[in-house]
Amino acid sequence: MRIRPVGAHALLLDCDDADQVEAWRAELWRRRAAGDLAAVDIVPAAVTVLLDGVPDPEPTAARIAGWQPGDTDATADTAEVRVPTEYDGADLPTVAGHWGVDVPTVVDRLRRTEFRVAFCGFAPGFAYLAGLPPELAVPRLTTPRTRVPAGSVALAGPYAGIYPAVSPGGWLLVGRTGMTLFDVRADPPARLTPGTRVRLVPAS
Known part of the structure; x- marks a missing residue:
């Protein structure tokens, strides 16, 4: 996974495949809900995840680089x-x-x-x-x-x-x-x- 800045207040996660996209989507949504991540929108696509409305992109990217998405099926508990x-x-x-x-x-x-x-x-x-x-x-x-x-x-x-x-x-x-x-x-x-x-x- 690679993190790239996009404009002044967005980050783009380049993922290896769709499974990695889903793992990071779930992890980032969880981190935002827990107050560990500030982002207005977290938008998955085929092989990327966009974080938009990030107030501090550079330190946020550094924090994300140190995270690991969960190993279990992120959707197992969803309705x-x-x-x-x-x-x-x-x-x-x-x-x-x-x-x-x-x-x-x-x-x-x-x-x-x-x-x-x-x-x-x-x-x-x-x-x-x-x-x-x-x-x-x-x-x-x-x-x-x-x-x-x-x-x-x-x-x-x-x-x-x-x-x-x-x-x-x-x-x-x-x-x-x-x-x-x-x-x-x-x-x-x-x-x-x-x-x-x-x-x-x-x-x-």
């Missing part, structure tokens, strides 16, 4: 969000072809996987869900759809994701949910936040 999912996406056969299995096997693998929100981006409330092994990564569509319905459950690269609102998108559609994922009146507005465990359970 699990069960997302009721209708597995009827238009791209299920395409995913099955990439995986070399039939559609029921794809659905079974997805419903059995415990996902974790790695980071958020693309659109408000859009969570990148990690949990599938690297060999099951799938490509995005060559030509994105101009309109993906809200609640669409989809795959791209090593991630699963759920579109919180109608938008263009190039991910492979495997299902849909009626769960509201982003509400500006809620606290927090996003239903799925970094570190949250997620199950895409079949809708009853």
Whole structure:
């Protein structure tokens, strides 16, 4: 892990992989809650963690360099969000072809996987869900759809994701949910936040 200054009041942690990102995200959130770290925002991404609104970046970086993130699963004690999912996406056969299995096997693998929100981006409330092994990564569509319905459950690269609102998108559609994922009146507005465990359970 390497720490770099970003502007006058931010630090960027360059991590080796997604697991290290999650370990540092959990450690930094814990340190901030305990009063050991001053930062307005702690934002994980694919292989980085951004600390923004840091009043004293240089001494903060020196302190972080001496810390070690916890060795245990940082998300083990977090609540699990069960997302009721209708597995009827238009791209299920395409995913099955990439995986070399039939559609029921794809659905079974997805419903059995415990996902974790790695980071958020693309659109408000859009969570990148990690949990599938690297060999099951799938490509995005060559030509994105101009309109993906809200609640669409989809795959791209090593991630699963759920579109919180109608938008263009190039991910492979495997299902849909009626769960509201982003509400500006809620606290927090996003239903799925970094570190949250997620199950895409079949809708009853």
